[in-house]
Amino acid sequence: MTHLSGGPALPQERRLVTAVPGPKSLELLARKNAAVAAGVGVTLPVFVTRAGGGVLEDVDGNSLIDFGSGIAVASVGNSAEAVVRRATEQLEAFTHTCFMVTPYEGYVEVAERLAELTPGDHPKKSALFNSGAEAVENAVKIARAHTRRTAVVVFDHGYHGRTNLTMALTAKNMPYKQGFGPFAPEVYRVPLAYPFRWKGDAQACAAEAAEAAIDQITKQIGAENVAAVIIEPIAGEGGFIEPAKGFLPRIAEFAKANGIVFVADEIQTGFCRTGQWFACEDEGIVPDLITTAKGIAGGLPLAAVTGRAEIMDAAHSGGLGGTYGGNPVACAAALGSIETMKELDLPARARRIEEIMKPRLAALMDKYDVIGEVRGRGAMIAVELVASGTRDGAKEPDAATAAAVAKACHAAGLVVLTCGTYGNVLRFLPPLVIGEDLLNEGLDIIESAFAGR
Structure with a gap:
């Protein structure tokens, strides 16, 4: 499926040709570490060359599914025609x-x-x-x-x-x-x-x-x-x-x-x-x-x-x-x-994203008691992670699992972010113009990340 926002003719597909991050990104990361203040951290050190719709393409030729939107910035895509x-x-x-x-x-x-x-x-x-x-x-x-x-x-x-x-x-x-x-x-x-x-x-x-x-x-x-x-x-x-x-x-x-x-x-x-x-x-x-x-x-x-x-x-x-x-x-x-x-009636598109994401994440919650809650509205959806067995009681925050799941998603070519006062929340902010095929593929990766944690 092509993305909805026009922009560059980027294939709307996940494509991994190297490990994530790849060798060229790692070279640029070394340059970044030498030239950029250490306080400017990065979530995932893949250096982007093109982006649009629901994907980010890096210097190594990898194409990653974007569930971050530059922290809710690229809602209309990274290169919307208008x-x-x-x-x-x-x-x-x-x-x-x-x-x-x-x-x-x-x-x-x-x-x-x-x-x-x-x-x-x-x-x-x-x-x-x-x-x-x-x-x-x-x-x-x-x-x-x-x-x-x-x-x-x-x-x-x-x-x-x-x-x-x-x-x-x-x-x-x-x-x-x-x-x-x-x-x-x-x-x-x-x-x-x-x-x-x-x-x-x-x-x-x-x-x-x-x-x-x-x-x-x-x-x-x-x-x-x-x-x-x-x-x-x-x-x-x-x-x-x-x-x-x-x-x-x-x-x-x-x-x-x-x-x-x-x-x-x-x-x-x-x-x-x-x-x-x-x-x-x-x-x-x-x-x-x-x-x-x-x-x-x-x-x-x-x-x-x-x-x-x-x-x-x-x-x-x-x-x-x-x-x-x-x-x-x-x-x-x-x-x-x-x-x-x-x-493009993007409020409606955000509601459609919620319709797709929430039931699948709720099914994951039924399967894994580390997921304490699924919440959010539209294309602003999150899962809060708690120590196994505490969901209905102490609700002990589990930041380690949040980090591990995010890392597994990154390695598989899906950009996700963490957040939360306790660092134990996975947040999903896909571009509102993402194709439903990419959205579902990203959810498949999240499911695999929980299964393999």
Whole structure:
């Protein structure tokens, strides 16, 4: 089956001609280790030469099935026709002027599309940046300017970036925070409704977690001091945790009642990934601000804060921006990416991926008690691994098996990622344009990896 996004005529097949990684990749890895800072790690050291649809081709001629999408970036594929066409046209026109110096239409058009696509029919405005961390950091700035308050509330298992402020917002220490402090002040962390690991009745998880979070905010911070609450509708790096139903609406309700800006961090969940344009739509959440990046521009660096016009306008003129923010080539790519998402109905495609993946992973869970839970929505699916025999009790995290299964998948030509606060979650983020034959072949490899572990 050919992939759905156009782009280069890459055969949509897994093909292994060497070990993974192969000799040429290993040569390049040696060069990387000599020239690139050691802190920049890689999950799988295969050096890519071409990519598209559901495959990555490396320097050794291997073709690997992609269940990573560059961490949810290449949702429309690595070389979608509309992205390539629009970005190429913009490259030929000009590469940069700095929007803050001499603006251009592409930036404005991206902001207009975001106003149309994001939840809610209220007047909206956007500001464009380069990365998800920049978007989150600027959302905090905007919320503080609007409320004249300083405190920021985040949640257990959340991930929001690697800058100093966003490291403070991020829950997981290693590898994101270890040795890099001190961190920005006035950041407070409260419980997340994590059903699989809730200590008590799972049915009561949403209400109990919301009550605990609100109680901590009220007693330890003071709601009147909180500028923003920031939450991922599905926690990404924390383990693809979908909060128990009812938790997000209760937190949003509390924020609204207390003049707190509710920020939905949709950097990993946004742009069709969960089967809807944005994950917060699942429970009818209309955030005050929404941060996006990753899937927005088909692989080019772009991010945005979009929200209620009166909040977005709180920052003084010149208070928001950056030299490269809303780069014209990245804006053109974003318009091509959105065009592709609409043309191919990628929310529906994400839902179809879930229909294929979840039953097969559930069957694996029935077979192997090391799989504690299968969860996620759309093409954002994960399995949490626990020590054998603990699934219905202690739920002891099993990071070693997660790493071993991932390694076996890599050797067989399937790119998968791990995540989770405890490092024990396998996450699957296939491009939304992947062919169903490749999707099923990737699941075959996962099954074999569990069987042979």
